[in-house]
Amino acid sequence: MAGSTHGVLFRVHTWGESHGGGVGCVIDGCPPGIALDLDAVQRQLDRRRPGQSKLVTQRKETDTVQVLSGLSADGWTLGTPISFVVPNKDARPGAYANLQSLYRPSHADFTYQAKYGIRAASGGGRASARETVGRVAAGAVAEQVLTAWFGVSIVAWVEQIGGVTLPPGAVDEKLLTRDAVDGSPTRCPDPAVAAAMEEQIVAARADGDSVGGVVRCVARGVPPGWGEPVFDKLEADLAKAMLSIPATKGFEVGSGFAGTSLRGSAHNDAFVPGPAGVPVTATNHSGGIQGGISNGMPIRLRVAFKPTATIFKAQDTVNEAGEAATIAPKGRHDPCVVPRAVPIVESMTALVLLDHALRQRALSAP
Amino acid sequence: MAGSTHGVLFRVHTWGESHGGGVGCVIDGCPPGIALDLDAVQRQLDRRRPGQSKLVTQRKETDTVQVLSGLSADGWTLGTPISFVVPNKDARPGAYANLQSLYRPSHADFTYQAKYGIRAASGGGRASARETVGRVAAGAVAEQVLTAWFGVSIVAWVEQIGGVTLPPGAVDEKLLTRDAVDGSPTRCPDPAVAAAMEEQIVAARADGDSVGGVVRCVARGVPPGWGEPVFDKLEADLAKAMLSIPATKGFEVGSGFAGTSLRGSAHNDAFVPGPAGVPVTATNHSGGIQGGISNGMPIRLRVAFKPTATIFKAQDTVNEAGEAATIAPKGRHDPCVVPRAVPIVESMTALVLLDHALRQRALSAP
Amino acid sequence: MAGSTHGVLFRVHTWGESHGGGVGCVIDGCPPGIALDLDAVQRQLDRRRPGQSKLVTQRKETDTVQVLSGLSADGWTLGTPISFVVPNKDARPGAYANLQSLYRPSHADFTYQAKYGIRAASGGGRASARETVGRVAAGAVAEQVLTAWFGVSIVAWVEQIGGVTLPPGAVDEKLLTRDAVDGSPTRCPDPAVAAAMEEQIVAARADGDSVGGVVRCVARGVPPGWGEPVFDKLEADLAKAMLSIPATKGFEVGSGFAGTSLRGSAHNDAFVPGPAGVPVTATNHSGGIQGGISNGMPIRLRVAFKPTATIFKAQDTVNEAGEAATIAPKGRHDPCVVPRAVPIVESMTALVLLDHALRQRALSAP
Amino acid sequence: MAGSTHGVLFRVHTWGESHGGGVGCVIDGCPPGIALDLDAVQRQLDRRRPGQSKLVTQRKETDTVQVLSGLSADGWTLGTPISFVVPNKDARPGAYANLQSLYRPSHADFTYQAKYGIRAASGGGRASARETVGRVAAGAVAEQVLTAWFGVSIVAWVEQIGGVTLPPGAVDEKLLTRDAVDGSPTRCPDPAVAAAMEEQIVAARADGDSVGGVVRCVARGVPPGWGEPVFDKLEADLAKAMLSIPATKGFEVGSGFAGTSLRGSAHNDAFVPGPAGVPVTATNHSGGIQGGISNGMPIRLRVAFKPTATIFKAQDTVNEAGEAATIAPKGRHDPCVVPRAVPIVESMTALVLLDHALRQRALSAP
Numbered sequence A, B, C, D: 001m002a003g004s005t006h007g008v009l010f011r012v013h014t015w016g017e018s019h020g021g022g023v024g025c026v027i028d029g030c031p032p033g034i035a036l037d038l039d040a041v042q043r044q045l046d047r048r049r050p051g052q053s054k055l056v057t058q059r060k061e062t063d064t065v066q067v068l069s070g071l072s073a074d075g076w077t078l079g080t081p082i083s084f085v086v087p088n089k090d091a092r093p094g095a096y097a098n099l100q101s102l103y104r105p106s107h108a109d110f111t112y113q114a115k116y117g118i119r120a121a122s123g124g125g126r127a128s129a130r131e132t133v134g135r136v137a138a139g140a141v142a143e144q145v146l147t148a149w150f151g152v153s154i155v156a157w158v159e160q161i162g163g164v165t166l167p168p169g170a171v172d173e174k175l176l177t178r179d180a181v182d183g184s185p186t187r188c189p190d191p192a193v194a195a196a197m198e199e200q201i202v203a204a205r206a207d208g209d210s211v212g213g214v215v216r217c218v219a220r221g222v223p224p225g226w227g228e229p230v231f232d233k234l235e236a237d238l239a240k241a242m243l244s245i246p247a248t249k250g251f252e253v254g255s256g257f258a259g260t261s262l263r264g265s266a267h268n269d270a271f272v273p274g275p276a277g278v279p280v281t282a283t284n285h286s287g288g289i290q291g292g293i294s295n296g297m298p299i300r301l302r303v304a305f306k307p308t309a310t311i312f313k314a315q316d317t318v319n320e321a322g323e324a325a326t327i328a329p330k331g332r333h334d335p336c337v338v339p340r341a342v343p344i345v346e347s348m349t350a351l352v353l354l355d356h357a358l359r360q361r362a363l364s365a366p
Helices: A039-047 A094-100 A109-116 A129-150 A191-206 A233-241 A338-362 B039-047 B093-101 B111-116 B129-150 B191-206 B234-245 B336-364 C038-048 C095-100 C109-116 C129-150 C189-205 C233-244 C338-361 D038-048 D093-099 D110-114 D128-152 D191-206 D234-243 D338-362
Strands: A011-016 A022-028 A065-069 A084-087 A153-160 A213-220 A248-253 A300-303 A314-318 A325-326 B009-018 B022-028 B068-070 B083-089 B153-161 B213-220 B248-253 B300-306 B317-319 B324-327 C013-014 C022-028 C066-069 C080-088 C153-163 C211-220 C248-253 C298-305 C315-318 C324-327 D011-015 D022-026 D067-068 D082-087 D154-161 D214-218 D248-253 D299-305 D313-316 D324-327
Touching: A011 D022, A011 D067, A022 A129, A022 B317, A022 D011, A022 D067, A039 A129, A039 A338, A039 D338, A065 D011, A065 D022, A084 A129, A084 D011, A094 A314, A094 C315, A153 A191, A153 A338, A153 D067, A191 D082, A213 A338, A233 A248, A233 A300, A233 A338, A233 B234, A233 B248, A248 B234, A338 C338, B009 C013, B009 C022, B009 C080, B022 B129, B022 C013, B022 C066, B039 B129, B039 B336, B068 C013, B068 C022, B083 B129, B083 B300, B083 C013, B129 B336, B153 B191, B153 B336, B191 B248, B213 B336, B234 B300, B234 B317, B234 B336, B234 C080, B234 C095, B324 C298, B336 C066, C013 C129, C022 C129, C038 C129, C038 C338, C066 D299, C080 C129, C129 C338, C153 C189, C153 C338, C211 C338, C233 C248, C233 C298, C233 C338, C233 D234, C248 D234, C298 C338, D011 D128, D022 D128, D038 D338, D082 D128, D128 D154, D154 D191, D154 D338, D191 D234, D214 D338, D234 D299, D234 D338, D299 D338
Parallel strands: none
Antiparallel strands: A011 A022, A022 A084, A065 A084, A153 A213, A213 A300, A248 A300, A248 B248, A314 A325, B009 B022, B022 B083, B068 B083, B153 B213, B213 B300, B248 B300, B317 B324, C013 C022, C022 C080, C066 C080, C153 C211, C211 C298, C248 C298, C248 D248, C315 C324, D011 D022, D022 D082, D067 D082, D154 D214, D214 D299, D248 D299, D313 D324
16 A cells, blocks of 8 residues: 555545646545535645745746546546546756755655665655645545535645744634635635744745744544544544645644643543533543544644755755755745645645545444 | 555554553564564563653553464564564553543544544554554664665654754764653753753643653664655655554654745755665755655654653543533643653554665565 | 454454464444344354364364453353454364475465465365354354344354255245254254255265365345345345355255246246335245345355365375475365355355345434 | 455556546565565556457556565565555546446446445546556565466466357467467467357457457466365365456366266266375366365466456446436447457466465474
């Protein structure tokens, strides 16, 4: 199992490199009879695309998604595999030619070479951010099933960039919309904090350097009962999904690392009677998951993104022969990928949730 | 796929509840011809066991592992499934009888009921820490294969309990041994810090309360090339494995959340020539993994554990009918499970690493 | 994936050899809330057991199944893994000691040695018929879910032994019961044919030889819609399940090999209006499956079993050193395993059907 | 798991319908460093293609395969997913429009409708023979790895069409080549028998009817040790792979159903000393597999294909409302698909063998 498949029942297989004919995915296991909104899929792809604002690289990918199978002529899902293709248009292998014999620091050049004994002649191969195109397309489909069948809504935003952090409580997580998130190119919904984040990015760009950050995601409307005990706990699958995104270094659910310094009496989420006889919790340190299973409260998670590895400064490295060398990359790159990661985090959240929703459906008596 | 299986090639299926006849696991896919040291398996089980010190619950489980299949008469692995059984001995369902109709806060009672429409009459079912017996037994087997075939060694220790944290650099991660870790009942290898942690636990116990903490784990000797691109990145599978442990709330690899505030020029790990022509990195913010694939440096990760949900204080909750109620548990419980989590973290690390080692073996030309 | 797991959602992991502490299985993914009839499980195990009649080996296994997890105190499935153990009682490793260095013809001794470089010191290891204990226990559970949720009933019988074949139409497949099948030790429901089959077995036994045969199985009440297109067609999973039973050499669904000599006009199953607006077919050459998906008609299949490899005649073989040798087994063995294969075929049918039933449930809109 | 994936380590995901933009597959887990011969892939696709001879439908698909990812610029496999696309060119949905409300007998129209509640407006959806394009492309890749790494060669041919059968021993299975098989449009390598088969097809075509048949396949050079005990026996995975091909009704390995009437003393394959100390068998009733594991002898299997369901005769059926109706298809169809099934059987054999080869590699000590 070579690792390009996500999910047990809602299965997504991504393929493609930054060189080659394109990138895409196959979705196997999409429920039939969903009226698929391809514009909504394209919108999420557009949010992921480089070159959206002055803050990010100006590479002009159009990333127009094509559907080769799985839909009826009038746009209903057939239950059969949905094949998405996004052709590569702006592949310029020459841009990387001079780097070929050097291992870029904190990229995957060396590890791919060590693993496979061969690697693509240009760009980052499967480690490129371009691989995430397929995930975002598939996640946008998953979201539509989650909404149509269960009323789930997912929204992510930027909570930190470099040293600037959105204070707790600054966002109304129950009401926040993607439009509000997209109000700033940083995708931080608080204008003042967003402006400070923007300064971090601009300053890093001026220095030929890069900055990292943190994305927060909330899923609202998840009913109790999704997730499996033991190895496939809902938070475990979310953690895996998030750490599979390029450049991630950490994951938190609910109270996260900060919760470790609380005492149990402060951390426990008291149950209180809720609507329709279903209890709710007074606090949500659990992040909407208890014992690996959703409890009906919002699912809350955070993901850490390291600063982009590509910087325009001379760095020590070695070449393929193992000899010391200096690398000084040139080209077009984002000084900060965190805003573009927002739709990717949303998509991975959707893929995990829908897969577990279907797994739970399988247990429902006829 | 109901979630009690770990791994693609080295597959572990755990079973068992805190009530019932026992707990155990089946390992399918263990390489043949390994001289299995069952005493080493038992030692890791003993480290996981409750009642090891004055700091933890005095429940006297003996947890003696039995092997029902998969070994030759003289103790070699046959390549066939290894079945481990650990009988339950101290199951006292009566201890929980009065709690049956109340949902314990931050436990899995409500979510199990919501998911299955039924739940075990006592203890925590599959959400109980007792489920981890099977993982630890399987992980101890995986470690032996990792050592015999690849020379990998894994060690974990406690880095934080409550508000007490081991300072960076206090431990020599290259040389640390499990014996050194076990020098204190807290499993923190620094005596002074361990003493302060002990005070945290003792104070919480005196208050009928609980504390959480953080476990650090390092795997040394992992060769470059393990891990798959995209969804099954090595850090993604580690994140999933760690978040599948009961009571976990966060995961970090390498620089983790702290690394998000660095700039790329400070975060990038410069390559320098290493032994036998294989490059090493001057720093290890990557945590031994780049692009989802091991790079030969030590793999470094951290796991957050919330304070134990079981406390001996009155708390608000609801009963199965959805009505408000008060719960005031009595019984025997750890005020802090973090020291006992150390062998569990080691075991999950071993399960992930060996599975990926075998996956990489599959690609080796004959 | 080492091959001891069956199913995607209703997952069965078997373990155990004919030597060692026992055999058993873990069922992960059994729906919760089923009142499990353990006596019915035991009955199927008893039908599989050696030593049931004068026709078969007199080895006295009791094969009493123990349940270690997954059931509530009053016998309801909890949705958690069900662990079944059947201890080995009559393991006599000495009986095989003299065969250890010789490869028994048409057994798995040589191939296990070639695969693993080691093999169990006695009996057939995982290739032993004893491995099927776990399958039968799990299949008996699957049958109970199929009956409770969907009204499916499964019955298999012996259609051929050696040169004696039950003529087409001799059995009313709609009404046939297991009691009727068990009326003869051959498990052929036609008394006259059964008597002729019995002669074949007795004659083979007298000669120290063995005979093979064919088992037919019918599943009644399967609704339309089970099975997946392409690789996981219902007949594909049935074929795999049947060919995974020891000693099988062939599989047919519906018209099978005989249908290949018909013309399409004779082979096509015309649709006719059926009850509740659901069409039925006038004939059933399709065997209840079209395009990999059940069509509501009875599922009909046949399985070929070779003559038992263990015979009491001198045969040419080689030893582990690759030198020519003669083998002359002694001991207790069935001259014909086909009657005992009947509950195994039923169990494998049930495992496939329930797994696909749950997969289809997963697609049902809430 | 919606069923469009084959394999554990060499994983193939097919997608596409006879309508829509195309068909194709993604191969995940192809070993790196293989110099892929795309012409050889195209040749197998050409052998599968309709319209190759006067015997079959004249639909002119060109089926030119495009590679979108997974290869280096000079044609080496990178270890990353290989994405194959074959655009649909001759899709004429109008040809099927009049059939839309009728369920074609022995097609998958009714079962797809029952399963999904929706079905493609034209052709056979995923049940169409066109789905096999992706399998053949992937199988052709698998064959190249099998040849490069292990020296395996696979050849299939037609052994029966309608009532005409190739006599046993008519073919030298050790030396038979695909060129020899392709000497006749029937793909029967014996000219006289091929001529008689041709008559069967021509006669059926003249009658607006169809005929079925049997394909034999042999894999030469498979080393001992491939295949897993219990559920993933090599013959079990072969059986599943074959029964997943459209229109198949049966599978045999080695002696098959005919072997059931032999006695054990006639059926057992005596071992004799072989080259390099590896034993061979004097006969091959086992079909190259014992206990689910290859024994080094040629793997021999047979697959039954029913007569094509599409015939040009009026037939009874029902419409979507469940009412009786008459159907009289018009269009272009093969009266016999068996010759075109030859490369499909070869491809499925290759997919199973390579997947098990990699699984066995994973167990090899470093």
